[in-house]
Amino acid sequence: MSRSYVTIPAITLRDDERKPRYTGRKLVLINRASNSSQVISHARKHSLRLAAVSDFSKAKTGDYLNEAFRQADGIYFDRLKVAVINESAEPLLKPALSSGKQKQPHFLFTEQERYVYAIASRRRASADYTDNAAASWGIHAMNILGSPLKGKNIPVAVLDTGADTTHPDLHPRIRRKKTFVSGQQVTDLNGHGSHCAGLAAGNQHATRGFRYGVAPLASLLIGKVLNNQGEGTDANILAGIEWALDNKCRVVSLSLGSETYEGETWSRIYESVAAECLKQNCLIIAAAGNESARAEKLISPVAHPANCPSIMAVGALTANLGIAEFSCGGINPDGGQIDIAAPGVNIWSAWKNKGYRRESGTSAATPMVAGLAALLLEAEPTLTAPALWMKLVQTAKRLNLPATDVGAGLAFIRS
Structure with missing residues (x-):
């Protein structure tokens, strides 16, 4: 399946405009008992490509987050046990969550990603x-x-x-x-x-x-x-x-x-x-x-x-x-x-x-x-x-x- 990866755009607001709340991406809480390789492997089984933020940690510019989103379906913060998934990959996220009926589910639940000001x-x-x-x-x-x-x-x-x-x-x-x-x-x-x-x-x-x-x-x-x-x-x-x-x-x-x-x-x-x-x-x-x-x-x-x-x-x-x-x-x-x-x-x-x-x-x-x-x-x-x-x-x-x-x-x- 072909998927596009887009950067969440900057917003220009007039004073009388209400600020938007959600970006369209999803936050995913990861089981703290799951290690990084298990999380990446579980995602891959459902055709989800996750980029570990640690792989980009030495980047000197802020472009590395967008680069991670462009290269993959989402990014993964191993220390925090949170992933952020592109909107275009959401159809793949649902089966990854529903397959969590095993003894140790890796993906626990999701929330909408917010804009923050x-x-x-x-x-x-x-x-x-x-x-x-x-x-x-x-x-x-x-x-x-x-x-x-x-x-x-x-x-x-x-x-x-x-x-x-x-x-x-x-x-x-x-x-x-x-x-x-x-x-x-x-x-x-x-x-x-x-x-x-x-x-x-x-x-x-x-x-x-x-x-x-x-x-x-x-x-x-x-x-x-x-x-x-x-x-x-x-x-x-x-x-x-x-x-x-x-x-x-x-x-x-x-x-x-x-x-x-x-x-x-x-x-x-x-x-x-x-x-x-x-x-x-x-x-x-x-x-x-x-x-x-x-x-x-x-x-x-x-x-x-x-x-x-x-x-x-x-x-x-x-x-x-x-x-x-x-x-x-x-x-x-x-x-x-x-x-x-x-x-x-x-x-x-x-x-x-x-x-x-x-x-x-x-x-x-x-x-x-x-x-x-x-x-x-x-x-x-x-x-x-x-x-x-x-x-x-x-x-x-x-x-x-x-x-x-x-x-x-x-x-x-x-x-």
Whole structure:
């Protein structure tokens, strides 16, 4: 049978257009008891050609994912035990799943692959806590200056639109970088990724000595999983997570996602991936999303993939420690809770072209929690990922706000 292999195209959206949710490809959860050769062999029996991502891992450009899709019916992430199958090969996937009645089925179930987007910034006014000559208001609110810890040598992956790798506040901290986007280098032409990287582990302002990065001595791993328009797919994100695990990252920061609807549950495949990351001592921290309009009494549910139980979902706070009006909430009864909150309104950080900018959103709150995780790991390097999660929750500053909005409270370091 002749099959065509196509690249999922970039999307250009007008502001009034609703973002598409699904790419047409399928995610497949693989049995963790199955080794790579068994998975490839099982697929081949059903005329499915799978390309192992590990075979392309030394590629220096992001074209290797599309190359894998062109050469085969899908790609396989052995460490994560997930495959992504081309839409044209879906007829071959069904018998491969239905033949799983043997004692050890290799293919367990499927989900639709999603488009994933940088969590869009929202700009709002600020109050109470304020920036001063020493640090941003977020650094003050989290008591970062009250601790001598700076996250020294803790590997933190920021998976986003890349970063400005020449930025004086970021360049000294970047240990590794890799693009998973076809035709684009790691260099951030969007700004979103640079802002997130600066909050997690940026140094203080190069000339003014103004502190805005939570863990300025952490080791940054920059993975470009979203293009310069802030768009990507689950395949890009999964490739970035597997790369982070390969590089023994202790923390992964995801300021990205896709909108979920009321009553919608989490992705079982991402939950499996996140649970495996916890087992491998890597904590994924993700933005809850900015789809709410609380002034209009509209609270939207936590976005994908932050709504997975094994991913720490971060809400955004205003400078008076109220819940940001755009921040999503834990309204779905079947998962999707907020675990913790952090400063997310008018947050100063690095930007593209060696610049700086204030942004608002759960996208800003998330890397601040990732940076705090690095501080805690510097203090206690033997903490497991589940213990790190517990430590973040236990040390959070309690707020007089619903747990469905802020979880355990404000991410905070005790002096």
